[in-house]
Amino acid sequence: MSLEESLEQLKRQYLHALPDKKKQIITLWVSLRKNWQSYMLSAVYREVHNLKGSSETFGLTETKDIVDKLELQLKNLLDAPAPTLNLIKGLDTLFHQLLQNNQHYLPAAPVVEAQMQQNPYNPSKARHEYCIAIIEDDNNVGAMITKQLHEFGFNVQHFLNFTDFIKVQYASPFDLILLDLILPDYTEDALFEAACEFEKNNTRVFVLSSRSDFDMRLLAIRANVSEYFVKPAETTLLVRKIHQWLKMSDKPPLKVLLVDDQQSMVDYFSSLLRSHGLMVRGMTKPEQVIPTLEQFEPDLFIFDLYMPGVNGLELARMIRQLDKYTSSPILVLSSDDTMQNKVSIIQAGSDDLISKQTAPSLFVTQVISRAQRGHDIRSSASRDSLTGLLNHTQILVAARHCINLAKRANSSVCIAMLDLDHFKQVNDTYGHSGGDKVLLAFAHLLQQSLRAADFMGRYGGEEFMLVIPDMPAPLVIAKVNAIRESFSNIVFVEEGAEFKVTLSGGLAFSTECHEFQECLLLADKNLYEAKRTGRNRIINTLVK
Incomplete structure (x- = not known):
């Protein structure tokens, strides 16, 4: 199914559900007329505002014209005393027009399953x-x-x-x-x-x-x-x-976390972004955001401005208090793109406000450009500049996170500390250009040899750390030894001179440690033992 067909199908689904949505709003209005309370007025205003945003998104101009008038009058009442009888009659007329505006409804369409539930991003070959x-x-x-x-x-x-x-x-x-x-x-x-x-x-x-x-x-x-x-x-x-x-750097799709209290909006914008290769996690409940961040690390956040309970500005402020996302782009969606709202969202730490009636192509362009910036910021802060592997801080974060998850899931993680043998001699003999060539080659070998689920980082100098979750210990040991053997056979050439480099390693498994720090110390101890007993070997304590 093409993007245009998918979006059109979403529109038909929305139109089919729209009469019931309007009846719900009318019911709220009738209840408010009988018992004028500020919280009920706020609920009616919020539902009308949401209807305005979705009607803009789906191009329902007749509905939007009526809702625009309703929203303006209701907004003026939010901080005003009880309305006059004439004002209520005027609102009655608008609500009646809204209810009668049904001439363009289409029959129900089948639910879009694959397009909504699956990410069309196809990763490159293994x-x-x-x-x-x-x-x-x-x-x-x-x-x-x-x-x-x-x-x-x-x-x-x-x-x-x-x-x-x-x-x-x-x-x-x-x-x-x-x-x-x-x-x-x-x-x-x-x-x-x-x-x-x-x-x-x-x-x-x-x-x-x-x-x-x-x-x-x-x-x-x-x-x-x-x-x-x-x-x-x-x-x-x-x-x-x-x-x-061959684009073998395993560049992942850009990731977006989208929050809107209307499921139709979540479906629409998620489908639009996924069709352009982005990975989208959409939700209607703001309280799901923080727990989601443990497993899903977005490059960009998109929040609806007006949501019940927690609005988009409050959610943006919450995200800005998390050290990891202090620089991550945040976009706010609203049908009310006034200058006052734009100033408010910037003051709340967001990057920009995007109208819900923005053309799909322009919306996607804005999201991708900002998501790429967010990805670049996170990448530059987390990657070693020479090898492109995780830096010292981030490989430790990944290791600690994997071990904590493994303890909860009763699974296993291996921490491997690897060190290139006699690397100072390489730098002294062949210069730093020769040394950098060796480090780059080893980084490429690691990327070539390990899974997408594994983590690899430059721990410091010529020392590297691997984090390998959910792999049986004998397979891990065989894998790391295969890396060692392959690296020892690589021939380097610097100014006509050929040379080889070996490596030593120490392994530790989470199943033999009580906590992360103990695992790290055990891997270091085993690495030291590999160096002491002759180098070019891998030492572990779990399997002899």
């Missing part, structure tokens, strides 16, 4: 599912590149000629091709022509060539290839480019 082809007629060169990429966890297949590659490509297309330009069965022109077609069909092509002259690079540019590497291609740079072009 890292090991990306397939890379190396077409290189020198068997030694091709085998070396294949082995190095395998150490990073890539699914790689080596071909000695283009003909054999084509047969496999047609049956099961690769995601990325490393293409040597000197092959026995195809000319350079034919290879460039093929590369151009692959790129048009979203298969990335990296050229591997012994030539670095201007003419050859120009041919590659005209064939629209993604990258050009001069042999011998440096593995760490190659891996970084593969991550970039």
